[in-house]
Amino acid sequence: MSLAAEAFVSQMAAAEPWPENATLYQPLKGEEDQILLSDSASSLAVQTYLRMCGLPVQVVCRPNAEYMSPSGKIPFIHVGNQVVSELGPIVQFSKAKGHSLSDGLDDVQRAEMKAYMELVNNMLLTAELFIQWCDEATVSQITRHRYGTPYSWPLNLILAYQKQWEVRRKMNAVGWGGKTVDQVYEDVSQCCQALSQRLGTQPYFFKIPTELDALVFGHLFTILTTQLTNTELLERVRSYSNLLSFCRRIEQTYFESKDS
Amino acid sequence: LGAQTAAAGVLAAAFTSSPELTLPALGASAHTCPLPQARVRSDVSITGNMPQFFFFQKFNADYDLSAKEGADSLAFISLMDEKLKPALIYTFWIEPKNYVDVTRRWFAEHLPFPLNFFLPGRMLADLLSGSPTGTKPASPLCLSFLLQLYRDATECLNLLSQRLGSQKFFFGDSPSSLDAYVFGHLAPILRCKLPNGKLQQHLKSLDNLANFCSNILLLYFPRDGRALLPVCLLRRLQSDVAPPAGRWRLRQRPQQAAKAAALRCGGPGRHAELRPPHRHRVHPARPAGGAGGAARPGGHGVPRRGRGRLRTQAVPGLEPFRTDRV
Numbered sequence: 001m002s003l004a005a006e007a008f009v010s011q012m013a014a015a016e017p018w019p020e021n022a023t024l025y026q027p028l029k030g031e032e033d034q035i036l037l038s039d040s041a042s043s044l045a046v047q048t049y050l051r052m053c054g055l056p057v058q059v060v061c062r063p064n065a066e067y068m069s070p071s072g073k074i075p076f077i078h079v080g081n082q083v084v085s086e087l088g089p090i091v092q093f094s095k096a097k098g099h100s101l102s103d104g105l106d107d108v109q110r111a112e113m114k115a116y117m118e119l120v121n122n123m124l125l126t127a128e129l130f131i132q133w134c135d136e137a138t139v140s141q142i143t144r145h146r147y148g149t150p151y152s153w154p155l156n157l158i159l160a161y162q163k164q165w166e167v168r169r170k171m172n173a174v175g176w177g178g179k180t181v182d183q184v185y186e187d188v189s190q191c192c193q194a195l196s197q198r199l200g201t202q203p204y205f206f207k208i209p210t211e212l213d214a215l216v217f218g219h220l221f222t223i224l225t226t227q228l229t230n231t232e233l234l235e236r237v238r239s240y241s242n243l244l245s246f247c248r249r250i251e252q253t254y255f256e257s258k259d260s
Numbered sequence: 261l262g263a264q265t266a267a268a269g270v271l272a273a274a275f276t277s278s279p280e281l282t283l284p285a286l287g288a289s290a291h292t293c294p295l296p297q298a299r300v301r302s303d304v305s306i307t308g309n310m311p312q313f314f315f316f317q318k319f320n321a322d323y324d325l326s327a328k329e330g331a332d333s334l335a336f337i338s339l340m341d342e343k344l345k346p347a348l349i350y351t352f353w354i355e356p357k358n359y360v361d362v363t364r365r366w367f368a369e370h371l372p373f374p375l376n377f378f379l380p381g382r383m384l385a386d387l388l389s390g391s392p393t394g395t396k397p398a399s400p401l402c403l404s405f406l407l408q409l410y411r412d413a414t415e416c417l418n419l420l421s422q423r424l425g426s427q428k429f430f431f432g433d434s435p436s437s438l439d440a441y442v443f444g445h446l447a448p449i450l451r452c453k454l455p456n457g458k459l460q461q462h463l464k465s466l467d468n469l470a471n472f473c474s475n476i477l478l479l480y481f482p483r484d485g486r487a488l489l490p491v492c493l494l495r496r497l498q499s500d501v502a503p504p505a506g507r508w509r510l511r512q513r514p515q516q517a518a519k520a521a522a523l524r525c526g527g528p529g530r531h532a533e534l535r536p537p538h539r540h541r542v543h544p545a546r547p548a549g550g551a552g553g554a555a556r557p558g559g560h561g562v563p564r565r566g567r568g569r570l571r572t573q574a575v576p577g578l579e580p581f582r583t584d585r586v
Contacts, residue, residue: 107422114419115335122338194331 018097022057022079024050025065034063034149035074037226038128043075045218046087050077051254052209053099063150088117091211101210113212116198116205120212123191124219126176127184133167135181137229189236192220196240203249216243217250329431333438336423336430339416344445347413347459350406352448353384357455414462417446421466428475435476443476451477 026043028034035043043059050057057077062068069076069085076085084093094100102110132143147163148156171177176184195216199205204213223237224247238244325333352363367380420442429435430442449459450473464470 108425111419111423112332112335114415115332115339115423118342119335119338122342190334194334197327197331198335200328 016080016097018055018094018099019080020056022055022077023060024057024075024077025060025062025068026075027065028061028063028150030061033146035061036143036146037132037222037228038125039066039074040226041125041128041219041222042073042087043218044222045215046075046077046090048217048250048254049087049091049101049211049214050094052101052214053094055094055099087211087215101208102206104208105206105210109206113206113210116195116212117215119191119194120215120219123187126171126174127188127191128219128223129167130171130176130179130184131181131228131233133164134171134176139164141229185232185236188233189239192237192240192243196243199242199246201242203246209250213246213250217247221247221251325431325436329436332431333436336420336438337441339419340441340445343412343416347409348445348449350409351454351456351459352452355456359384361455362452410458413459417459417463417466417469421469424468424472426468429472439472439476443473447473447477 024043024046026035027039029040047057047059065074065076066072068083070083071085073086076083077090079093082093084090091100102113105113132138144157144160144164147160151159168177179187204210205216206212220237220243223233224244228234351358353359364380367383371379424430429439431438446463446469449463450470452460454460
């Protein structure tokens with residue numbers, strides 16, 4: 001989008017308040033499980049962020065959510081007459097509407113927050129994608145089956161293979177093509193260690209909950225509650241107790257209170 | 261490529277005990293081996309992951325960082341990889357004017373005949389096939405994609421500038437691997453004369469980052485082969501190393517050397533505040549050869565092995581800097 005068009009869009013966004021009928025689209029979850037680990041993590045992160053802001057959103061599951069999304073990534077939200085995908089643009093969009101979590105941070109903290117969000121995206125998300133699409137065991141037992149669930153044969157196989165090639169290309173581009181699964185687990189451990197050291201004994205990464213907390217919660221909670229072919233990833237994340245209590249705290253604050 | 265070489269060069273320059281470190285990053289094998297390459301001691305050559313090599317040799321620039329600072333390093337390196345590196349690749353390799361006038365010409369001038377005809381093109385093809393920009397959905401030359409690229413890069417530079425603040429290095433007074441990494445990525449932008457220099461202008465407007473780069477350039481890449489102060493930056497992992505005997509005598513030399521070096525640099529003048537930090541390396545039972553480093557009073561003497569100076573010959577990635585006498 002050119003700068004002028006973007007300015008226009010953000011002006012339009014600022015003009016209207018957050019509507020009641022905002023919807024968040026993600027792949028199927030529930031009886032027909034289509035959603036994968038990485039998509040589930042991103043979707044949970046966005047849901048957590050919106051709950052932290054106090055913005056109501058309905059979660060709708062569609063099998064073709066990935067194709068509806070403007071950037072091809074899950075999740076995306078449909079607010080008014082605008083469609084925004086991925087956590088970064090959604091944060092900016094809600095900021096344009098006047099809801100922001102990171103206003104209270106100073107410049108250095110904001111820089112650190114952005115850097116840590118990139119760390120999570122760079123390492124955790126890429127590791128999740130790698131494990132679910134480049135690790136043969138996981139691909140053949142879980143991913144391919146789940147990804148093509150809503151479609152009939154042979155479309156389900158074709159789509160699964162297509163997606164696998166695309167992800168493999170991306171892994172090669174970022175330099176992860178030659179890695180083994182153990183190296184990826186090491187990277188995940190390193191990332192969790194960095195997050196754990198940054199969190200320390202504080203309740204949140206900064207004084208108030210921010211989008212970084214939402215992102216980290218989304219990824220870690222999904223890893224902790226998803227069953228894969230082996231429990232290696234689970235064990236690695238579970239070895240950091242302060243991250244576990246962090247996840248539990250956010251779950252209790254933002255999810256259980258709503259349900260009860 | 262230049263960024264990685266420069267980053268490795270800084271790290272290497274910091275290890276003052278390594279004699280005769282040359283960085284032949286080019287050559288017929290350059291496009292098959294992962295860059296950067298370095299040859300240490302003319303029989304050991306390192307390719308690819310240099311920080312790991314130095315780590316295994318028990319040199320660690322991050323020894324003094326706290327756990328939180330180490331985590332911050334990782335985070336900021338990820339940030340730069342994600343936001344700044346695509347813009348760098350674009351600026352030097354994909355942008356037509358820059359590629360033709362600067363990058364390809366520079367490689368062609370420094371490669372031996374007949375490699376200079378096809379090697380730059382091969383490097384470009386390698387880069388494109390493995391580049392993150394190649395995986396973006398829009399075609400690389402479309403305007404909105406370019407705008408997004410520059411916006412990401414300028415945002416990254418702003419964030420780095422905010423994090424650096426008014427400090428000399430990112431974590432206090434002594435450099436770490438994050439400083440090397442940032443310098444490696446920023447210095448080419450700052451110093452190369454590019455026909456199309458939007459990123460350069462933005463970087464120049466961020467004073468603290470520009471000063472940071474000049475500091476490191478003056479400290480670790482001296483002109484005319486003269487070391488500013490022969491100091492050791494790093495501390496060997498001290499667990500299994502005993503302090504050398506005859507410490508008292510050694511302590512004199514570093515101070516003498518420091519004085520001599522200070523005089524050489526024109527006294528406590530412009531470069532006084534640029535003196536490298538007082539870190540020292542503990543070395544067991546070495547003869548006190550050559551000039552030592554600036555030792556803390558009461559610290560260990562810092563003997564140097566062999567020559568008293570660091571020589572970095574023909575650092576290809578930094579040639580453009582020397583033509584720009586600032």
